[in-house]
Every structure is written in structure tokens, then in C-alpha cells.
Amino acid sequence: MKKTFLRAALCLSLAASITSVVVSCSSSDVEEIIDGINGQTVDPNNFKGEIKSGNVVTLDATKTYKLTGKLLVEDGATLIIPAGTKIVADEGATYLIVDRGGKIFINGTAAAPVTFEGAANRPGTWGGLVILGKAPSNRSAAGTSTSELGDLTYGGTTKDDNSGVIQYVKIKNSGFKYNPSKEFNGLSLFGVGSGTKVSYVYIYDGADDGVEFFGGNVNADHIVVLGVGDDSVDWTEGWQGTAEYIYAARKKEYVNDAEPGNRGIEADTQDTDPNTTFGNGASNPTIKNATFLGNVKGSESQAMKIRAGSQGKFENIVLSNYATGVDFETDRTLAWFQGAAQGTSYLKDIRFEAIGTNVKAKNTAGTTVDLTAAVAVSTTATGAGSVSSLPSWAQGWTGVTSFTAADAGN
Numbered sequence: 327m328k329k330t331f332l333r334a335a336l337c338l339s340l341a342a343s344i345t346s347v348v349v350s351c352s353s354s355d356v357e358e359i360i361d362g363i364n365g366q367t368v369d370p371n372n373f374k375g376e377i378k379s380g381n382v383v384t385l386d387a388t389k390t391y392k393l394t395g396k397l398l399v400e401d402g403a404t405l406i407i408p409a410g411t412k413i414v415a416d417e418g419a420t421y422l423i424v425d426r427g428g429k430i431f432i433n434g435t436a437a438a439p440v441t442f443e444g445a446a447n448r449p450g451t452w453g454g455l456v457i458l459g460k461a462p463s464n465r466s467a468a469g470t471s472t473s474e475l476g477d478l479t480y481g482g483t484t485k486d487d488n489s490g491v492i493q494y495v496k497i498k499n500s501g502f503k504y505n506p507s508k509e510f511n512g513l514s515l516f517g518v519g520s521g522t523k524v525s526y527v528y529i530y531d532g533a534d535d536g537v538e539f540f541g542g543n544v545n546a547d548h549i550v551v552l553g554v555g556d557d558s559v560d561w562t563e564g565w566q567g568t569a570e571y572i573y574a575a576r577k578k579e580y581v582n583d584a585e586p587g588n589r590g591i592e593a594d595t596q597d598t599d600p601n602t603t604f605g606n607g608a609s610n611p612t613i614k615n616a617t618f619l620g621n622v623k624g625s626e627s628q629a630m631k632i633r634a635g636s637q638g639k640f641e642n643i644v645l646s647n648y649a650t651g652v653d654f655e656t657d658r659t660l661a662w663f664q665g666a667a668q669g670t671s672y673l674k675d676i677r678f679e680a681i682g683t684n685v686k687a688k689n690t691a692g693t694t695v696d697l698t699a700a701v702a703v704s705t706t707a708t709g710a711g712s713v714s715s716l717p718s719w720a721q722g723w724t725g726v727t728s729f730t731a732a733d734a735g736n
Contacts, residue, residue: 391412394416417445427460439495455492459517468482487518511537513536518539529554535557535592563595564607572616574619578621593634615709622647633655637663645678654687714730
């Protein structure tokens with residue numbers, strides 16, 4: 327292949343500095359970049375292994391990629407996935423993981439989202455997407471830890487770290503159980519920084535959580551989670567980002583599971599020490615413009631489980647079809663939300679629909695605490711946009727045209 331070294335070098339420089347837009351180079355330029363470094367290629371029929379540091383690999387949207395094992399994007403490597411690309415994962419511990427310092431650009435569009443799904447087409451057949459960044463985790467004073475998925479170091483001190491772009495992507499059939507105590511999620515974000523873009527993500531028919539934040543400062547918007555086996559949105563380890571425009575629901579066909587995973591939100595600060603001050607300190611995200619639909623069955627029928635010392639600010643939230651709307655846990659959590667400085671501004675415009683108990687709280691002695699005064703209840707909140715129905719922004723690119731509380735089950 328004929329090379330144009332200067333042009334390739336310029337494109338590589340642009341690729342290293344991009345945020346929401348990948349490159350303004352043609353596909354031939356990208357090929358020159360790949361070939362000009364060390365010629366790494368990938369096999370669409372055996373998509374696994376490592377994208378080595380220094381390489382930029384761009385997939386071909388006209389091909390279907392068969393993920394046959396773990397695919398690692400190393401520190402210093404870049405994976406670009408164009409709009410309309412489809413990746414089908416073999417059953418088992420097959421997953422895509424981006425190491426600290428690596429970058430992924432999932433460049434889906436509303437008209438042509440990128441799709442990941444399991445070949446077996448049932449919940450829990452493959453892993454999911456795992457992104458590691460350099461933003462803080464509170465599991466150590468250094469702000470770092472080891473990921474439970476992939477066993478790699480994540481975290482650090484770079485709150486605005488940039489791992490790339492994840493936009494207009496559909497993730498189906500994730501949640502493979504790695505071992506008896508570890509399950510993959512749809513999208514796992516370990517110490518991911520605010521320089522990373524996460525927008526328009528649809529996770530469905532999975533066996534564990536939809537999205538889980540392990541520390542970091544990443545923001546996310548326009549998230550749809552339908553029919554996962556555990557929590558729709560989960561966080562721990564001092565996550566301090568913002569998530570807005572979330573539509574999450576249980577699916578009626580999963581209601582009769584023996585122990586249906588059902589929480590809309592499960593909020594932690596850190597599993598081993600709810601009083602930690604390491605890294606970012608306590609989890610303290612902002613959640614706004616969100617709708618959570620559940621069902622009343624199972625021991626986890628709580629729309630928002632605020633536990634293990636987590637803080638947070640919640641605004642314009644619709645909670646529907648749960649035994650409990652907001653369930654507080656641990657004395658530290660109670661004290662924070664009862665604080666005079668917070669008042670109802672930290673639980674603002676919360677709308678309860680078909681909820682057994684709107685607010686439930688107990689201290690560690692098992693004594694019930696009245697926190698109803700800490701919640702500013704609204705009867706007009708719209709949540710994700712259409713109260714309990716699927717909002718217009720979630721239609722089309724997801725392939726779902728409508729969803730209501732009746733589809734979530736009772």
C-alpha cells in the first residue's frame with residue numbers, strides 16, 4: 327500500500343486528542359495509520375485477543391464480528407467501531423475490556439446504532455463492555471483498585487480522564503456469571519473520568535445489572551434499561567458523576583423469576599467500608615429526569631435503595647410499581663439525608679405511582695426513622711419525559727416503540 331507518512335501522522339495526532347468526534351480522515355487514511363504502525367489486523371470470525379499499544383484499529387460496519395473470547399484494548403491502543411457495526415458474542419466469559427490509557431470510540435447514530443448481543447440470545451450468555459479509567463476509586467488512598475472483571479488496575483487521580491466515546495449502542499444478553507460471586511453487567515465503568523462520553527445506551531434482556539459505576543467521575547445520559555436480572559443502575563466506590571434521562575423497567579416475562587432482580591437504583595459508597603474517605607470519598611452523584619418501573623414481587627422491590635453511606639442528589643424522578651419507593655440504609659446515609667443543609671433539595675420532585683410504602687428507613691438498631699419530610703413529593707414530575715411511558719427520545723434507535731407500567735408487570 328502506498329503510504330503518505332505526513333498525512334498519517336497528522337491523523338494519528340488527531341485520533342489521540344479526540345473527544346466526541348473520532349477523526350476527520352478518510353477510511354484510506356485510517357488504513358494507512360494502521361499499516362504504518364505495525365500492521366495489526368483483526369479476524370471478524372475470531373474476534374478476541376489484544377489490540378496492542380500504539381495501534382488504531384477500525385472495524386468494518388459491513389461485517390458482523392464474532393466475539394469468541396476476551397478482547398482487550400491495551401493502554402495506548404484505540405478501537406473504533408463505526409455506526410451500524412454488529413458484534414455477536416459466543417456464550418461464556420466473552421467480553422470487551424478497555425484498559426486504563428486505552429480508548430474506545432463506539433460511534434453509533436440514531437439511524438445506525440452499534441449492536442452487541444449474545445449468539446445464544448438469552449440473558450447471561452456473555453459478559454458485556456468493561457471500561458477502565460484513571461479517575462478515583464475510594465477503595466484505596468491512592469484512588470486505585472483491581473477490577474473484579476478482568477483483574478486489571480483502574481482508578482487514579484485524573485478526574486477528567488478520557489476513555490473515548492460510547493454513543494448509540496445496544497447491549498443485549500449480557501450478565502454472564504464469571505464465578506459464583508462475580509457476574510458481568512451490561513456496561514461496567516471502573517474509575518472512568520468525565521472526559522469520556524456515554525450517551526444513548528440501551529441495555530436489555532441481561533442477567534445482572536444494566537449499568538454499574540465503580541468510582542470515577544463519568545457522566546451519562548439517555549440510558550434505557552429493560553428487563554435485566556438485577557439493578558438497572560448501580561454505583562459504588564465514590565462515583566461522583568451525573569446521570570440524566572434514564573428510563574428503566576422490569577419486563578413482565580421476568581416477573582415470575584424465583585427472586586426477581588428488581589431495584590431501579592442500588593447506591594453504595596463502598597462494599598467493605600461505608601464510612602470510607604479514600605479517593606473521592608462517599609459516592610455523591612446527581613440523578614435527574616429518570617423513570618423506574620418495577621413490580622411488587624421479590625425481596626428487592628425497592629425503586630431506590632440508598633445504602634452503604636451513599637449520598638446523592640435526585641431530581642424529577644418517577645417511581646412506579648414497587649413495594650417501596652425510597653429505601654434508606656445505614657446511619658451515615660440517614661444522617662446525611664436528614665441534614666439541615668440538604669433538606670428536600672436533595673430529593674426533589676419525586677413522583678410515586680402504585681408504591682406500597684413511599685419512603686422507608688431504619689437505623690442500624692432496627693428502629694424506623696421517619697424521612698418522609700426529606701422528600702419533596704410531586705404529582706406532576708415527568709421523569710424521563712413521559713412519566714411511566716417510554717419517552718420519545720428512547721424510541722426508534724432502540725427498536726422499541728412503546729413501553730408502559732403494564733408491560734413491567736405487577
